[in-house]
Amino acid sequence: MYITQLTSKCLYPSIMSNNTFNYASLLQQRAKQDAHRTAFIYLVDGENQKISITYKELDILACKIAAFLQSKGCRQGDRALLLYPSGIDYIAAFFGCLYVGAIAVPLYPLKNNRRALLRMQTVLHDAEARFILSTEAHLQTFSNRQNILPDETVLIATDKIEDTEISDWNIADCQEIAYLQYTSGSTGSPKGVMVAHHNLLHNSRITQNAWGNNASNTIVSWLPLHHDMGLIAMILQSIYTGAACVFMPPVHFIQKPFRWLKVIHDYQANISGAPNFAYDLCVEKISPDQLIELELGSWQIAYNAAEPVRASTIEKFSRRFAVCGFEKRAFCPYYGMAEITLFTTGSAKHELPQYLSLSTEKLESGFIEETSSIENTRTLVSCGKTLDDQNIKIVNPLTLEESSPNEVGEIWLAGPSKTLGYWNKPDETQQIFHAELASTPGIQYLRSGDLGFLKNGHLYIVSRHKDLIIIRGKNYYPIDIEWSAEQASSQLEPNESAAFSIEVNGIEELVILQTVKRTEMRKVNPSEMVMLIRKAIIEDHDINPYEIVLLVPGQIPKTSSGKIQRRLCRQLYLQKNLKRIPVHDTPND
Numbered sequence: 074m075y076i077t078q079l080t081s082k083c084l085y086p087s088i089m090s091n092n093t094f095n096y097a098s099l100l101q102q103r104a105k106q107d108a109h110r111t112a113f114i115y116l117v118d119g120e121n122q123k124i125s126i127t128y129k130e131l132d133i134l135a136c137k138i139a140a141f142l143q144s145k146g147c148r149q150g151d152r153a154l155l156l157y158p159s160g161i162d163y164i165a166a167f168f169g170c171l172y173v174g175a176i177a178v179p180l181y182p183l184k185n186n187r188r189a190l191l192r193m194q195t196v197l198h199d200a201e202a203r204f205i206l207s208t209e210a211h212l213q214t215f216s217n218r219q220n221i222l223p224d225e226t227v228l229i230a231t232d233k234i235e236d237t238e239i240s241d242w243n244i245a246d247c248q249e250i251a252y253l254q255y256t257s258g259s260t261g262s263p264k265g266v267m268v269a270h271h272n273l274l275h276n277s278r279i280t281q282n283a284w285g286n287n288a289s290n291t292i293v294s295w296l297p298l299h300h301d302m303g304l305i306a307m308i309l310q311s312i313y314t315g316a317a318c319v320f321m322p323p324v325h326f327i328q329k330p331f332r333w334l335k336v337i338h339d340y341q342a343n344i345s346g347a348p349n350f351a352y353d354l355c356v357e358k359i360s361p362d363q364l365i366e367l368e369l370g371s372w373q374i375a376y377n378a379a380e381p382v383r384a385s386t387i388e389k390f391s392r393r394f395a396v397c398g399f400e401k402r403a404f405c406p407y408y409g410m411a412e413i414t415l416f417t418t419g420s421a422k423h424e425l426p427q428y429l430s431l432s433t434e435k436l437e438s439g440f441i442e443e444t445s446s447i448e449n450t451r452t453l454v455s456c457g458k459t460l461d462d463q464n465i466k467i468v469n470p471l472t473l474e475e476s477s478p479n480e481v482g483e484i485w486l487a488g489p490s491k492t493l494g495y496w497n498k499p500d501e502t503q504q505i506f507h508a509e510l511a512s513t514p515g516i517q518y519l520r521s522g523d524l525g526f527l528k529n530g531h532l533y534i535v536s537r538h539k540d541l542i543i544i545r546g547k548n549y550y551p552i553d554i555e556w557s558a559e560q561a562s563s564q565l566e567p568n569e570s571a572a573f574s575i576e577v578n579g580i581e582e583l584v585i586l587q588t589v590k591r592t593e594m595r596k597v598n599p600s601e602m603v604m605l606i607r608k609a610i611i612e613d614h615d616i617n618p619y620e621i622v623l624l625v626p627g628q629i630p631k632t633s634s635g636k637i638q639r640r641l642c643r644q645l646y647l648q649k650n651l652k653r654i655p656v657h658d659t660p661n662d
Contacts, residue, residue, distance in 0.1 A: 104132035119325025138169025149174035153204035174245025265496035288315030295326035346376030370398030378407035408456035420457035463488035485518035582619030
């Protein structure tokens with residue numbers, strides 16, 4: 074896409090004909106009132122090579138895409154897959170779909186491998202999508218694979234749409250569904266969450282209230298645009314508040330984490346965030362010499378979400394970057410999920426992160442008991458209080474009654490950010506989105522599948538219900554076991570461990586997958602490493618793993634937000650489809 078080639082001709086007829094306010098009308102409004110103000114800066118290389126776009130230019134691009142879609146027979150409610158690399162083209166296509174009334178289906182940039190193509194086919198079939206939008210270069214992925222697409226699928230390279238190809242068109246009235254956010258499939262097959270326009274506006278409002286941001290702020294992001302946190306918390310929040318947004322491809326952060334913090338420094342950004350693993354990566358990969366290049370005093374909101382937030386991560390990051398002006402009170406742990414649009418709880422701005430030390434033994438029995446001991450203790454981080462008019466209940470998943478204040482239960486959610494359900498899955502929608510308490514029927518809640526509890530109004534996450542490991546009648550939370558495994562040696566890769574159970578001769582047994590650092594592959598003694606991990610697990614959890622598997626890097630499947638896909642890990646293990654490091658250790662008998 075070349076911004077310099079944009080026409081100045083106004084392409085849309087008039088602002089939403091039914092006067093319904095949504096993100097389409099919001100962008101049009103900004104295109105009129107803030108026409109020449111920069112909306113987004115895209116750092117192509119994560120550093121210096123950049124493309125900027127104003128609100129007016131973004132509106133024109135979206136209009137061109139909307140008009141072209143309509144000329145190709147796109148009707149209101151048709152689904153369109155967005156298969157773009159990170160960039161401004163992605164944002165323009167998303168708004169082009171909103172303008173014409175198509176339901177966008179954001180996906181990751183397609184890789185020409187079997188797993189990626191299979192997932193794309195699964196989503197294409199489930200969403201019954203007629204259109205695939207991308208750049209001309211990226212659509213070359215399909216050049217030799219046309220047989221994988223239905224005959225009626227229309228491929229559109231939005232960066233090659235010419236003004237001469239655009240005919241008269243009519244902007245669509247606002248419909249209920251804005252887009253489909255497909256879940257990662259970490260606990261099952263991908264499901265399309267139906268996100269309504271009012272869900273987006275509500276979640277944007279409560280996020281703005283929590284962050285206190287406005288048009289004077291700058292947001293920095295490397296998060297994938299196909300993921301709800303990258304799309305809603307960064308891109309849509311920028312348009313909602315008028316804040317400038319600087320973003321880069323995720324790969325450039327992964328390759329060199331310093332780039333993320335350097336961009337925050339360069340633009341004196343106020344808001345940026347990521348999953349927990351990203352902060353760990355910065356501590357590990359950014360050298361002492363690089364610290365002198367960073368000034369992070371402007372960073373007021375460093376949100377941490379999408380995976381378990383660890384107290385050790387907050388402490389290590391805060392200590393490491395204090396010399397750069399970073400303050401620990403900037404950390405804002407959040408909790409949410411695609412089914413609730415994005416965020417539902419969060420820490421208050423400028424509030425120090427809150428921790429709770431609990432007895433591991435009691436927690437494994439489902440009870441909460443604070444302790445001052447350093448032995449057999451698990452420290453949890455508060456994910457803050459409910460944002461505005463969201464509603465949380467902690468429920469016993471068996472009795473469907475509220476849990477007592479000292480018990481762990483399933484987290485149930487309600488409020489205007491609760492989405493409409495799963496696309497074309499009425500039974501699962503009924504089960505997950507319309508749960509009611511046995512004692513007070515009438516209010517319908519979303520069953521999150523996560524286990525946690527409330528303490529003084531703060532939400533604490535313990536584990537995912539479906540990942541819970543039960544061995545010999547005792548509960549084990551995989552994130553605790555994974556943490557113990559990772560800490561057994563500095564030669565092991567952090568955030569690259571998976572714990573799950575399998576059945577052996579009718580008995581549930583524990584299996585641990587653990588990645589070795591790439592730089593340590595030739596140095597590590599596999600048998601000694603397995604012994605170290607086994608010792609750590611026995612000491613910390615009083616359980617002897619059935620098998621500990623050392624893996625080469627890149628084997629642990631994760632979601633786009635960095636969550637470990639434990640069920641898929643288990644499947645790959647059982648299928649013996651993992652690249653192991655040979656170990657003379659054998660499974661326990």
